Amino acid sequence: MAVMSEEVVAELERALPAGRVVRDVDVLASYAHDEAEWAPYGRPAALVRPRETADVREVVARCAARGVPVVARGAGTGLSGGANALDGCVVISFEAMNAVLKIDPNERLAVVQPGVVNDDLRSACAEYGLWYPPDPASAPWSTIGGNVATNAGGLCCVKYGVTRDYVLGLEAVVGRGDVVRLGRRTAKGVAGYDLAGLMVGSEGTLGIITEITVRLRGTRAAERTVVGYFDSLVTAGEAVAAVATAGIVPSALELIDRHCLRAVDEWRNMGLTDGGDVLLLGRCDAPGQAGEEEADAMLACFESVGATWSARSTDAEEAEALFAARRLAYPALERLGPVLSEDICVPKMLVPEMLARIERIAGEHDTHIANIAHAGDGNLHPLMITSPDDEPARLRAQAAFERIIDEAIDLGGTVTGEHGVGLLKRRGLEDEAGPVVLDMHRAIKQALDPAGIFNPGKVFAVDGPLDS
Template sequence: MSTDALLTKLRADLGKDAVLTDADVTGSYSRDMMPLAPSGRPLAVVLPSDVEGVQAVVRACAEAGVPIVPRGAGSGLSGAANAIDGCVVLVMTKLNQIVEVDAGNRLAVVQPGVVNLEFRDAVEKHGLFYPPDPSSYDWCTIGGNLSTNAGGLCCVKYGVTTDSVLGLEVVLADGSILRTGRRTVKGVAGYDLARLFVGSEGTLGVITQATVALRPLPQAPGTLVAGFDTTEAAGTAVARTVREGLVPSLMEIMDASSIKAAETYLNTDLGAGSDCQALLLCQSDSGGEAARRELAALEQICQDSGATMTYATDDLAEGRMLMQARRVVLTALEQYGVWLTDDVSVPRTRIAELIAGCQRISDDVGLRIAVVGHAGDGNMHPTIVYQPDNEDEFTRARKAFDAILDVGLSLGGTVTGEHGVGKIKKEWLEREIGPVGLRVHRQIKQALDPGNLFNPGSMFSMT
């Protein structure tokens, strides 16, 4: 089938308004938020509104031998949704229905185009809670979260996206529909195929529906902030928290550069003092006296570890104000230039070493690097700031990006905790998992996508 014939068929199957070919329009769908990742010119952007439309696109592209790149809202930070030349970008945002909320069984069935925050708000009306909360939760979609196995600030207690997935509906390479998982709490019949597709970045199939587990709505959280004059002291507090078995609902860390950026942006003083090198922000959603006991225990750990300032509050508005400082860091860094955020996870006992390594890299490349992250699970986001119109600074930013990944691996970590591999970390995936791991990845890909049409070139190459 020629490309003209493919476009004619797609318009016949989906309607002409669902098939976009204008270069200015398709260009806006060609990449995500990662400036380093390569992108190409798509043949077309298609926006099906139902599962049958997705199947039609997959079958038509298979017949024509044209690659498909699935895409959600484009909030990703790895280039996983970036177009390649001549592909069809399959945009899933019109499949945006919350099919079911089953409060009795604490689960929901949701389509991939639903925005994360809208889903969380919807289930909250039933007294329920969907934990995954990426920083872009007000515009990222459930499908994108599933494809990258997204995390967020609450991972320390509630886990990442896959920990909430019970089952999936997936369109396979031949257009057939695979249904994985179940609606029961327990079940071990067959391979856990749902977990195979979660985090696969659209390379194995197109997720069209998910059944997810929900939790009872937590109590309003209490909040603790603690300032340290060394990152080592903050790292000690994190390690002791883990060792003593405390599981706060949130435990975030900010380095000195992040603190200063947030304070300037918000025109506020977090009370940590001018010599503060690291700030821990913790929350407990256990409720009432249990939350107060947990925060008191966390505060004592921080003080014993050398905190120069601690402050705890159960006032919800005050807690939100403190957490705002963490959530605005990326926006705050735009005061100094554009940012390039990395995503590495290290053992929680080695967070301070990673932050120190980032400072050495910052000194080496001559660029600001601010580190924030999910201290409770060791997932750090070093963020490099550079001037967009300065080619030399961009080159140095890329050097810093790779150097941070190298440090993360040297500390026993992983090159991505929640953003995914995409098109920017392929060589790093190979380095991390080794030749046998890469061979198994390719074998799985070959079994499910023999034509290599689903997001080719993302995560790893087939040769």
């Protein structure tokens, strides 16, 4: 592999414009992995920063010819190891392909390159009175290409859906260097299989996405914010179930536990821990009087299960600050030590049970587990926190991580709601999907990646080229 990689890199240096190919060891080290704690990674042979699809085609064609792995990378904010390098691979970073190519207010769509930052697209759309809904907590940094790769969700997906719901079409480099366009730009279309949808969430294992067409929505009505504090995780989970039972579809329903609140307070001194142990942040955006009634109904749900304090926020700046604190929870916890992030999803009515099981797992494995969650759609993010260089604590945390996966599957849930399988959830995917469904996945992989070069070893293990 080392010889093959060297030959490919030399070919790319000759074929691509100056500056596209990087070999500097220190630079390569900074592109070798994403934010997944303890996920293994290798040493890439080179980094390529393409500026157009033709550059990507050159990389794929030459790597496919010699069996050299290719790993696509967005902003590196992933939490499953999906963008981690393999020894001798070529990493393609899309930081220079970051243009919003088109916004069509009549058709309500945008065409973007994969390196566009999520919040930058949302800002560009807002100038036309339009809105791109998917909003992962990493939206200020993560890219649309990375969001598509993992089918990212976010705070408002409880009502408005995830990335797949907004991808109309895309351009990708597949196979041995073929450039294809998948999907459509029309409001309807059922010609052939949904290959664009197949690429969404594929984590770079089926090809390299070079352009994305997304559906947009009109600007939504003003949101009303409902705040509730609870004395336990389970009680907060019961409030989530009560909201679902009442038939309320919030535009956001986020959970932040005492560990996260304390971490944000210690970092930014926001006074979040003064109200109680667990905070639920709800939002409703139905227009007019319906929105008022929806917010009042959510408040009643909070109160019905025993919120220690709850209220509708009347201060827009205060409400925005609370949701900003939700986005700050993960980086605040990272300041305390290594954080192993979970990403399970269970049926909404089983959120209280899953939170109770997480608490038991924390005690049984003597592991500090903090909890944040897109609670409204059952997507929970238990965060295992350890001290630096504490090997026994790391092993306990990893054991707790696997137990949480098992418990989510037991409750009819899934091992990943939005972070992707990557390297950390491969065993969980095997248990969730079963051998027949995994064989279907592998057959698709073989059809679209006959040389076996696209992010090999991620999602499910496939060793080497898939043909001889």
